[in-house]
Amino acid sequence: xxxxxxxxxxxxxxxxxxxxxxxxxxxxxxxxxxxxxxxxxxxxxxxxxxxxxxxxxxxxxxxxxxxxxxxxxxxxxxxxxxxxxxxxxxxxxxxxxxxxxxxxxxxxxxxxxxxxxxxxxxxxxxxxxxxxxxxxxxxxxxxxxxxxxxxxxxxxxxxxxxxxxxxxxxxxxxxxxxxxxxxxxxxxxxxxxxxxxxxxxxxxxxxxxxxxxxxxxxxxxxxxxxxxxxxxxxxxxxxxxxxxxxxxx
Amino acid sequence: xxxxxxxxxxxxxxxxxxxxxxxxxxxxxxxxxxxxxxxxxxxxxxxxxxxxxxxxxxxxxxxxxxxxxxxxxxxxxxxxxxxxxxxxxxxxxxxxxxxxxxxxxxxxxxxxxxxxxxxxxxxxxxxxxxxxxxxxxxxxxxxxxxxxxxxxxxxxxxxxxxxxxxxxxxxxxxxxxxxxxxxxxxxxxxxxxxxxxxxxxxxxxxxxxxxxxxxxxxxxxxxxxxxxxxxxxxxxxxxxxxxxxxxxx
Numbered sequence: 357x358x359x360x361x362x363x364x365x366x367x368x369x370x371x372x373x374x375x376x377x378x379x380x381x382x383x384x385x386x387x388x389x390x391x392x393x394x395x396x397x398x399x400x401x402x403x404x405x406x407x408x409x410x411x412x413x414x415x416x417x418x419x420x421x422x423x424x425x426x427x428x429x430x431x432x433x434x435x436x437x438x439x440x441x442x443x444x445x446x447x448x449x450x451x452x453x454x455x456x457x458x459x460x461x462x463x464x465x466x467x468x469x470x471x472x473x474x475x476x477x478x479x480x481x482x483x484x485x486x487x488x489x490x491x492x493x494x495x496x497x498x499x500x501x502x503x504x505x506x507x508x509x510x511x512x513x514x515x516x517x518x519x520x521x522x523x524x525x526x527x528x529x530x531x532x533x534x535x536x537x538x539x540x541x542x543x544x545x546x547x548x549x550x551x552x553x554x555x556x557x558x559x560x561x562x563x564x565x566x567x568x569x570x571x572x573x574x575x576x577x578x579x580x581x582x583x584x585x586x587x588x589x590x591x592x593x594x595x596x597x598x599x600x601x602x603x604x605x
Numbered sequence: 606x607x608x609x610x611x612x613x614x615x616x617x618x619x620x621x622x623x624x625x626x627x628x629x630x631x632x633x634x635x636x637x638x639x640x641x642x643x644x645x646x647x648x649x650x651x652x653x654x655x656x657x658x659x660x661x662x663x664x665x666x667x668x669x670x671x672x673x674x675x676x677x678x679x680x681x682x683x684x685x686x687x688x689x690x691x692x693x694x695x696x697x698x699x700x701x702x703x704x705x706x707x708x709x710x711x712x713x714x715x716x717x718x719x720x721x722x723x724x725x726x727x728x729x730x731x732x733x734x735x736x737x738x739x740x741x742x743x744x745x746x747x748x749x750x751x752x753x754x755x756x757x758x759x760x761x762x763x764x765x766x767x768x769x770x771x772x773x774x775x776x777x778x779x780x781x782x783x784x785x786x787x788x789x790x791x792x793x794x795x796x797x798x799x800x801x802x803x804x805x806x807x808x809x810x811x812x813x814x815x816x817x818x819x820x821x822x823x824x825x826x827x828x829x830x831x832x833x834x835x836x837x838x839x840x841x842x843x844x845x846x847x848x849x850x851x852x853x854x
Contacts, residue, residue, distance in 0.1 A: 366728040413729055433725050445728040476682050479615040479694040480662055480844075484729065595729075 358422040360456055361429050362604065363388075363402075363436075364448035365417040370483045370592065371443055374410045375417070384408075384444055388419070391439035396425040405458040405599040406465060409551075411591030413484065416466075416598040420458040452604060464528065464600040465548065469541040469557040470593050473534075485538070486557070486593030492564030494534045500563040501530035501541070503573040504556065512576040512585060515551035523549060532560065539564075542597070551588050559586035607671040609705055610678050611853065612637075612651075612685075613697035614666040619732045619841065620692055623659045624666070633657075633693055637668070640688035645674040654707040654848040655714060658800075660840030662733065665715075665847040669707040701853060713777065713849040714797065718790040718806040719842045722783075734787070735806070735842030741813030743783045749812040750779035750790070752822040753805065759798055761825040761834060767799035774798065781809065788813075791846070800837050808835035 365388065373381035377389070385402060392400045402421040408414055427435060432449030440446070472478045472485035473492050504527045511523040527545040534540075541560060543553055559576075562568040568586055569575075576584045614637065622630035626638070634651060641649045651670040657663055676684060681698030689695070721727040721734035722741050753776045760772040776794040783789075790809060792802055808825075811817040817835055818824075825833045 366725075368729050368731070415729065437725060442726070442731050443728050445725045447723075447725050474696075476615075476686060476694050476696050477691070479692050480617050480664065480733065482617070482691050 358424045359429075360420055360422050360452050360454045361432065362418060362420045362450050362452045362456065362458065363432065363446050365414060365419060366445045366447055367414050367417065368443040368483070369408060369411050369413045372410065374412065375404050375406070375408045384414075384417075385419075387440060387444055388436070388446075391436045392421070392423070394439045395427070395435050396423055398423055398425065403458050405462050406596050408594075408596055409591050412594045412596065413592075414596040417596055418458050418599045420452065420456060422454075450604075456601075456604070458599075461601050462547070462599050463602055464544060464546060466542060466544045466597040467548070467553045468595045468597050469543070469553060469589065470595065471539040471541070471557070471561065472537055473539050474537040478537075483592055484595070486561075486590045488539075488561050488564070490565050492539060492561065493566070494532050494539060494564065496566070496570060497539075497541075497560045497564045498532040500570045500573060501532055501556075501560060503571060503577070504530050508577045509580065510549055510552060510577065511580040512582050513552045513555050514549035514582075515555065515588060518550035520549055525549065525552070530556070554588045554591070554594055555582075555585055557589035557593060561589060562586035607673045608678075609669055609671050609701050609703050610681065611667060611669045611699050611701045611705065611707065612681065612695050614663060614668060615694045615696055616663050616666065617692040617732070618657060618660050618662045621659065623661065624653050624655070624657045633663075633666075634668075636689060636693055637685070637695070640685045641670070641672070643688045644676065644684050645672055647672055647674065652707050654711050655845050657843075657845055658840050661843045661845065662841075663845040666845055667707050667848045669701065669705060671703075699853075705850075705853070707848075710850050711796070711848050712851055713793060713795055715791065715793045715846040716797070716802045717844045717846050718792070718802060718838065719844065720788040720790070720806070720810065721786055722788050723786040727786075732841055733844070735810075735839050737788075737810050737813070739814050741788060741810065742815070743781050743788060743813065745815070745819060746788075746790075746809045746813040747781040749819045749822060750781055750805075750809060752820060752826070753779050753792075757826045758829065759801060759826065760829040761831045762801045762804050763798040763831075764800035764804065764837060769798055772798060774801075779805070803837045803840070803843055804831075804834055806838035806842060810838060811835035
C-alpha cells in the first residue's frame with residue numbers, strides 16, 4: 357500500500373536550474389527525488405506546488421508524492437536531509453489524502469521579493485537581494501501596488517513562455533515595507549503567471565524611482581500591454597514564502 | 606603628498622581565510638590591497654580595525670591606508686568595487702587625519718552573532734547562521750548575558766593563540782533578541798579577546814538549553830577558567846557590525 361506524502365521544503369536556488377527536473381543542470385526536484393531513491397529504493401516522481409525558476413529561492417515550497425516505504429512521514433525531514441545537499445532542507449513531512457495535489461489544491465501562495473536599496477550592492481546577501489542603487493520611494497510603490505489587488509486579467513504580466521489557459525488571476529494583497537536598506541515586497545494571491553512577480557517587482561522599482569506613473573498597473577491591466585510595465589526583476593530577489601491549502605497545515 | 610584614507614567595508618567571509626594577509630589562502634585584506642594596486646599602481650598595505658577569522662562576516666569593517674593617488678576618497682567605493690569580487694564591497698571612503706589609526710583609535714565595536722533555532726537547519730542562510738536545533742530560552746540567555754556587562758578580567762574568554770597584553774575588557778551591553786527562528790546576540794564593547802564573542806555565543810547557547818547555569822559568566826570571570834564556559838560557536842554565525850571612532854562618522 358502506498359501513501360501520499362506532503363513535504364515542506366526550503367532551498368537556496370543559487371546553485372540550481374530551478375525547481376523542475378530537466379536535462380541541462382541540477383534542479384531541486386531532481387535532488388529530492390535522488391534522496392528519496394537513496395532512502396527508499398523506490399523511483400519516486402514528486403510534484404511541486406510551484407515551479408520556481410533558476411536562482412529563485414524558497415522558504416516554503418511544498419511537494420507531494422506517493423511512496424510504499426514504511427518510514428513515518430514525520431521522520432522524513434531528518435532522513436532526507438542526511439542525503440540532501442545543505443542548500444536544500446526538508447522542514448516537514450506529513451501524510452495527506454491520496455487525492456491531495458500540491459499544485460492543483462493550492463489555495464494561496466505568498467512570494468517575497470527582496471530589494472537592497474543602497475548605492476553599493478550588498479556583499480553579504482548578494483544572492484538573496486536585487487540591487488537597486490537609486491533611492492526608492494516606498495510610499496509611492498505601495499500606492500502603485502494597491503492597483504493590483506482584486507481579480508484582473510493580468511495578460512500584460514506574463515513573460516513569453518507562459519502556458520496558462522487563462523490570464524485572469526486574483527491578488528489578495530501586496531505590501532511594500534522598508535527596514536533600513538532592505539525593501540520587501542510581499543505578494544499574496546491564488547496563483548501567478550510565468551514571471552508575474554518578477555515583472556511586478558521590476559515595475560515597482562521603476563515606480564519607486566519615479567520613472568513610471570503610480571497607476572501603471574491600472575494601465576497595464578486595462579490595455580494588456582507588457583510594454584507599459586517595467587523590466588523583469590532578477591531571479592535572486594524572489595523567494596517562495598508559503599503555500600496554503602484547505603485543511604492541511 | 607600622501608593622504609590617509611578610511612574605508613568602510615562589507616564582506617561575506619565564507620570564501621576567505623579571514624581578514625588578515627597570509628600565505629595559505631585568499632584573505633579580504635589581500636583582495637582590497639590588490640584592488641588598490643590595480644587602481645593606483647601603488648603598493649599599499651591596509652590596516653583593518655578588526656582581524657576577523659576565517660568564515661566570519663562583516664557589515665562594518667573599517668581599514669585605513671595612505672595613498673598618493675589623487676582619486677577623491679568618496680569615489681573609492683565605486684572605483685574599488687569595480688576591481689573587487691562581489692563578496693567584498695567598499696561602502697564608504699573618507700579622508701582622515703594623518704595620525705588616525707583604524708585599530709588603535711577604535712572606541713567601540715559591535716558584533717552580531719546569529720543563531721538559527723529550528724530542528725532542521727536553514728538552507729537559505731546556512732552560511733550566515735549557527736544552527737541550534739534544540740529550543741533556546743532567550744530570557745534565560747539574556748539574564749546570563751547581563752553578567753558580562755562592565756569592566757572585567759575576561760581571561761577565561763580567550764582562545765589559545767590570543768596575544769593580548771591584558772585580558773581586562775569593557776563590555777557596554779549584550780542583547781539577546783528573537784524574531785521567529787532567528788536569535789541575534791548583539792555585543793558592544795571597547796575591544797574583544799581572540800574568539801571572545803564566539804565563546805560568549807557558544808556559552809549562551811548552552812545556557813539557553815539549560816545545560817549551563819544562568820550565572821556561568823560570573824563564575825568564569827571570578828575563576829578565569831575557560832572550562833567553566835561552553836564551546837566556541839562556529840565562525841559563520843559571527844558578523845562584525847560596526848566600529849566607532851571619536852569624531853569620525
